[in-house]
Each structure stands twice: as structure tokens, then as C-alpha cells.
Amino acid sequence: MIEVRLFASFRAGREKIILLDASIYKTASDILFSLDIPEDEVAILLINGRHSKAYDTVKDGDIVALFPPVGGG
Amino acid sequence: MSTSYAGKLLRVNLSDSTLRTEDLDLELAEKYIGGRGLGTKILYDEGVATVDPLSAENKLLLMTGPLTGAIVPTGGRYMAITKSPLTGLIASSNSGGVWGARLKCAGWDGIIIEGAAASPMRLHIEDGNAELLPADGLWGKTSEETESELKGIYPKASVLNIGPGGESGSLLACIINEADRAAGRSGVGAVMGSKNLKAISVIASKSSVEPYDKEALAQGNKSALAMIKENGVTSGGLPTYGTAVLVNIINNIGSYPTKNWQESYDPDADLTSGETMTDHHLVKNTACHRCPIACGRVVKVGEKTVGGPEYEVLWAYGANCGVSDIEAIFEANYWCNELGIDAISTPCTIAAAMELYEKGFITDEECEGVPLKWGSTDAIVEWTKRMGYGETALGKLMAQGSYRLCEHYGQPDLSMSVKKQEMPAYDARGIQGIGINYATSNRGGCHVRGYLISPEILGLPEQLDRLATEGKAEWTKIFQDLTAVIDSSGMCLFTSFALGAPDYAELINAATGTSYNADTLLAAGERIYNLERLFNKAAGMESDADKLPKRLTDVPIAEGPSKGEISKIADTLPEYYEARGWKEAFPTEETIERLGL
Numbered sequence: 245m246i247e248v249r250l251f252a253s254f255r256a257g258r259e260k261i262i263l264l265d266a267s268i269y270k271t272a273s274d275i276l277f278s279l280d281i282p283e284d285e286v287a288i289l290l291i292n293g294r295h296s297k298a299y300d301t302v303k304d305g306d307i308v309a310l311f312p313p314v315g316g317g
Numbered sequence: 318m319s320t321s322y323a324g325k326l327l328r329v330n331l332s333d334s335t336l337r338t339e340d341l342d343l344e345l346a347e348k349y350i351g352g353r354g355l356g357t358k359i360l361y362d363e364g365v366a367t368v369d370p371l372s373a374e375n376k377l378l379l380m381t382g383p384l385t386g387a388i389v390p391t392g393g394r395y396m397a398i399t400k401s402p403l404t405g406l407i408a409s410s411n412s413g414g415v416w417g418a419r420l421k422c423a424g425w426d427g428i429i430i431e432g433a434a435a436s437p438m439r440l441h442i443e444d445g446n447a448e449l450l451p452a453d454g455l456w457g458k459t460s461e462e463t464e465s466e467l468k469g470i471y472p473k474a475s476v477l478n479i480g481p482g483g484e485s486g487s488l489l490a491c492i493i494n495e496a497d498r499a500a501g502r503s504g505v506g507a508v509m510g511s512k513n514l515k516a517i518s519v520i521a522s523k524s525s526v527e528p529y530d531k532e533a534l535a536q537g538n539k540s541a542l543a544m545i546k547e548n549g550v551t552s553g554g555l556p557t558y559g560t561a562v563l564v565n566i567i568n569n570i571g572s573y574p575t576k577n578w579q580e581s582y583d584p585d586a587d588l589t590s591g592e593t594m595t596d597h598h599l600v601k602n603t604a605c606h607r608c609p610i611a612c613g614r615v616v617k618v619g620e621k622t623v624g625g626p627e628y629e630v631l632w633a634y635g636a637n638c639g640v641s642d643i644e645a646i647f648e649a650n651y652w653c654n655e656l657g658i659d660a661i662s663t664p665c666t667i668a669a670a671m672e673l674y675e676k677g678f679i680t681d682e683e684c685e686g687v688p689l690k691w692g693s694t695d696a697i698v699e700w701t702k703r704m705g706y707g708e709t710a711l712g713k714l715m716a717q718g719s720y721r722l723c724e725h726y727g728q729p730d731l732s733m734s735v736k737k738q739e740m741p742a743y744d745a746r747g748i749q750g751i752g753i754n755y756a757t758s759n760r761g762g763c764h765v766r767g768y769l770i771s772p773e774i775l776g777l778p779e780q781l782d783r784l785a786t787e788g789k790a791e792w793t794k795i796f797q798d799l800t801a802v803i804d805s806s807g808m809c810l811f812t813s814f815a816l817g818a819p820d821y822a823e824l825i826n827a828a829t830g831t832s833y834n835a836d837t838l839l840a841a842g843e844r845i846y847n848l849e850r851l852f853n854k855a856a857g858m859e860s861d862a863d864k865l866p867k868r869l870t871d872v873p874i875a876e877g878p879s880k881g882e883i884s885k886i887a888d889t890l891p892e893y894y895e896a897r898g899w900k901e902a903f904p905t906e907e908t909i910e911r912l913g914l
């Protein structure tokens with residue numbers, strides 16, 4: 245399973261945590277497509293806590309975290 | 318020819334109750350911009366670096382910048398500049414709200430407060446007139462009580478005050494305006510308290526200042542507003558979730574200090590996140606003077622509506638104290654504002670006390686009925702009150718900050734501070750650049766001297782690898798210099814998510830008639846940063862003081878997404894000194910000359 249964590253406005257109309265079958269989703273981009281999140285709306289994409297790109301591959305056991313543009317201090 | 322500087326400073330001597338108007342040295346003002354820069358210059362030139370911070374010889378400057386009171390986005394901020402009783406070094410704390418704009422519109426660039434009164438006093442300013450009045454009846458009152466009492470007398474005034482924290486000499490005391498905006502850090506409120514000055518109310522009949530070039534400023538304002546509106550952070554993230562949206566981000570990269578930095582990932586962080594606050598507790602947003610961003614929060618606690626906590630506060634009372642009850646954090650944050658104590662250093666000191674308690678150094682007896690247990694909601698609220706009121710022997714000790722507390726128990730390494738000031742909510746083991754900034758910040762542990770989180774985590778203006786060290790020294794220098802400019806200008810640092818040095822140059826030039834470009838403006842920021850360092854040198858800062866707690870350099874992160882990481886500050890610090898033109902932590906003669914110091 246791949247654990248997808250959604251934050252901030254990405255939670256609107258979706259679950260906070262979504263579990264996906266790793267045999268179907270090969271890249272972060274596949275995940276975004278099925279969650280109906282446009283790639284250009286993702287400001288921070290983390291795979292296992294590391295900043296990643298939509299074309300990066302995902303595998304069983306990965307945690308993918310998605311954030312829209314946010315900031316603070 | 319007009320300029321957005323008011324051209325006047327008010328010098329208040331509390332020892333002999335005299336008030337004097339002084340002309341602003343315009344040449345000096347332009348060289349050091351205003352606010353933080355000009356305030357430091359005045360403090361340095363008047364020989365304050367060597368005085369005892371809590372003596373009558375220390376001076377407290379409340380300074381506006383050239384854009385405070387001007388028609389620009391967020392143009393309403395002021396800075397409290399003094400010698401810090403917490404660090405013994407330069408203190409410069411920034412605050413929003415409306416008070417700064419009122420002071421400027423009343424015709425003052427700043428107030429220089431010196432001496433000490435024999436009994437509690439307050440200052441009232443109405444445009445060009447100022448008077449000192451007795452404040453015995455206000456002494457002991459909280460921020461809200463002080464504000465509402467003075468508002469009762471002067472309905473059109475903005476009120477700045479200290480709370481019981483500043484009165485009782487807590488080294489974590491801050492200065493509060495509008496009851497919940499704070500010049501929060503480095504104990505600036507303790508200095509005001511040591512002078513027996515309770516409050517300053519200001520009435521201004523104007524609502525903006527006349528700039529040098531009205532048309533150019535209107536144009537600059539328009540394009541700055543457009544950039545703020547186009548930027549996803551300033552138009553979407555900050556207004557919707559406030560700064561607290563960072564809780565989940567920083568936790569998900571495993572750099573979210575937990576239980577006094579013993580861990581760096583909190584599985585329960587979402588319970589105290591910006592999302593949770595917005596979805597379940599938010600009543601409304603609030604904005605400082607002329608701010609289109611409105612990152613402020615108002616939340617409900619029981620029947621009360623109160624100012625909501627910033628990211629740093631949610632973290633410091635939350636994960637750092639092992640607490641996941643967001644309402645308890647609202648309550649504790651409320652008491653920080655009411656009592657006028659720093660909502661970062663106060664909870665961080667409680668976290669240090671919790672570790673001392675866990676390890677058996679603090680006894681149950683010393684806790685006097687409120688054990689300092691991880692996760693205790695009672696403990697965070699009650700110890701905040703005890704620290705703010707200076708109650709119980711341990712509460713008094715904790716009110717002096719985590720360094721003095723941990724040193725008292727022979728455990729100084731348990732204080733997660735730099736130069737005796739507590740570090741904020743980002744573990745520098747998993748974010749290399751922010752560690753350089755913590756170590757070299759002139760006011761001790763602080764994120765807003767050079768907010769490397771922006772490029773290292775948020776990808777603004779570009780994404781850097783948070784674990785890499787290469788190039789981070791230079792990035793830190795640029796961020797620190799630009800921040801010194803923004804802090805000196807009178808605008809809010811958060812505008813820098815959308816604006817860059819050329820935009821600030823355009824606004825400052827239109828307001829004052831200066832001819833800064835991006836490079837010369839950054840050089841002015843560099844001058845300010847170096848002057849602060851010279852102040853610290855004169856104040857006795859040791860050349861090995863730019864360091865991080867041992868936990869960050871010697872103990873790898875144990876679990877979570879940044880497992881195994883450690884701060885590589887030993888490698889990056891020499892690069893930073895080289896980029897700055899410093900030798901052994903201080904500017905070389907060459908650097909001093911290059912910057913015209």
C-alpha cells in the first residue's frame with residue numbers, strides 16, 4: 245500500500261489519508277491524476293519526507309504528502 | 318520636499334520626567350533605513366552596548382520605519398530595540414497591529430526611553446504633544462485590562478503595554494500592543510518594566526504620512542498589492558490557514574522538534590495543526606494595519622474568543638511539551654498575551670523543565686502541585702501563569718528562560734537555545750541552512766532573522782535540498798540582509814513571500830526620495846547586520862558564541878523521515894564567515910570600511 249496524506253485545501257472533498265494499491269500507482273503523477281489534483285497546484289510533494297517531483301516513482305510502503313502553496317514563520 | 322520620515326524623535330527620560338523633541342538625522346536615517354537599522358545605530362552610538370540591561374542606563378527604542386504609516390501593504394510595523402537582558406546582546410523585536418502606524422502618523426519616527434521612574438508611569442502622545450502620567454492604578458493589570466482602561470480614557474488611541482511579566486522582571490517579557498500583537502522576543506518587556514513604564518497610548522489625527530513622490534508610491538503600492546494577490550502563499554495559504562499550516566509540513570519532513578528536541582516527529586501533530594484550527598476553532602481572520610494578507614487568527618476557547626496561536630506557539634506548547642490538546646494551547650497562548658511573556662521562549666522553557674523533571678532534576682516538591690509531565694495540559698497553562706506572575710520559586714526561575722533554568726540544575730545542554738534565547742520550531746538537523754541562521758543570528762535563537770525555511774522547505778524563491786550544505790552560507794547571508802532591510806522599512810516580513818529586493822527599493826525610494834537599487838539596498842541590510850554584530854562585540858559576545866546546542870551537532874535524529882541526520886554547522890560556519898567578511902565571528906577592518914560603518 246502507498247499512504248497518501250493530504251493537507252490544507254487538498255482536504256476539501258477528500259479524506260485526509262488515502263491508501264492506494266502499489267501495484268497500480270507507479271509515479272506520484274499517477275496518484276495526482278487519480279485524486280484529480282492538477283500537478284501545478286502542488287507546491288510541496290514529499291515522498292517519505294523528501295521533496296520530490298511528480299515524475300518520481302513510488303513503491304509499496306511509501307508515504308506521499310501533498311501540500312498546496314502555503315507558508316508561515 | 319516631503320519625505321515619509323516624520324523627522325522627529327521623542328526622547329523620554331524617566332529618571333527626571335523630561336520629554337525632549339529631537340530632529341531626526343536624515344542622512345543617518347537613509348543610510349540605516351529606519352526601524353531596526355536606525356535604532357541599532359542610535360543605541361550603538363549612545364554607548365548602550367556596555368551597560369547592565371536592567372539598569373537605568375539601558376535605553377529602549379521604539380522605532381518605526383519609513384514605510385510605517387505610508388500607503389503600502391503592511392506598512393504599520395515598529396520595532397523595540399534595546400540591550401537584551403536575556404542574551405546580553407542586541408534585542409530587536411518586531412510587532413504589527415496599528416500602534417506603530419499611529420505613532421508615525423502622530424509625527425514621530427520613534428521614541429527613545431531612558432532612565433527609570435521611581436514609581437509606575439505611563440506615556441500619552443497626542444500628535445505633537447506628549448506627557449508622562451502616573452500609572453500606579455494600572456500596575457499589575459493584564460494586557461486586555463490595561464488596553465480597555467486606557468481606551469476608556471482615550472477611545473481613539475492605540476495602546477502599547479507591558480503585563481505582569483515585564484513588571485515582575487521576567488527575562489522572557491514582551492511588549493504587547495492592541496492586547497495581542499507582540500514585540501515578543503529577547504525580553505524587551507523586562508527592560509520597559511525595569512524603567513517602571515507601564516504603557517504608551519498614541520492618538521494621531523492623520524491616518525497616513527506624506528511620501529516624497531505620491532504618484533510613484535501609488536504605483537509601487539499597486540504593483541506590490543498585485544504581486545501579493547498573485548502569490549499562492551500570501552493570497553491563499555496564509556489567509557486561509559495562518560502560519561500554523563506549517564505544523565504538518567515540518568512534521569512530515571521529520572524536523573518537528575518534539576519533547577524538548579529529544580524527537581523530531583510527532584505522530585499526533587495533526588491534532589494541533591493549522592488545518593484543525595481552521596476547520597474546528599477559527600472564528601475569523603485578523604489583519605494588521607493596511608495588511609491584505611490577514612494571517613492573524615481569532616479562535617474560540619470555551620466561551621472566550623481569543624487571538625489564535627502562530628505556528629511557533631502551536632509547536633512550542635504542542636509537540637515540544639508533548640501536548641496534543643489544541644484548546645489547552647489556545648488557553649496558554651492567551652495567558653502569554655495577557656501576562657506579556659514571549660509565546661515561544663515561555664513554552665520552550667516549560668519543555669526544558671519537563672525534561673529536567675523527567676530526568677529527576679526537578680522534584681515533585683518543587684512543582685508545588687502541578688507536576689511538569691509531558692503532555693499535561695494543566696502544566697502548560699499553570700506554569701505559564703506562574704512564570705508570568707513570578708509565582709513560586711520554580712516559576713520565578715523558569716521566568717528567566719531555559720538557559721538559566723538548566724544551568725541552575727547543572728544541565729545547560731538541555732537548554733535548546735542559542736546565546737541563551739530559545740530556538741523556534743524547525744530542527745536544524747534536518748534543515749541545514751536554518752541551523753546557520755540560528756547559530757549566527759545576532760539576537761540568539763530565532764527563525765525570522767533569515768528564514769531559510771522559505772527556500773529549503775517551501776521552495777521559495779527556488780527549491781533547495783534541505784539536507785545539502787553547499788551554498789547555504791551565502792543564502793543565509795542574503796536572507797539575513799534582506800530581512801534587516803524589511804524590518805527597518807516598517808513592512809511585514811511575510812510580504813517577502815511575494816516581493817523581492819527591487820520591490821522594496823521602489824517603495825522606499827518613492828516614500829523617502831532615496832535612490833536605492835536592489836544591490837545597494839541589500840548592502841544597507843548588510844551594514845545593519847554588521848552593526849548589530851559590532852554592538853554584540855562591544856557587549857562582550859565571545860567569538861565562539863555562534864554555536865548550536867550539542868543535541869543538534871552530536872546526537873542524530875532517532876526516528877522519522879529525517880532519521881540519522883545531524884547539523885553540519887562546523888562545516889558551514891567558516892563558509893558563512895567568509896561570505897560575510899568576518900574573522901572569528903566579527904567583521905574585519907576591511908569589511909567595516911567597505912560597509913561605511
Ligand code: SF4
Pocket residue numbers: 391413414603604605606608609610611612613809810811812
Ligand atoms: S501578514 Fe500577518 S503579521 Fe504580517 S502584517 Fe499581515 S496580518 Fe500582520
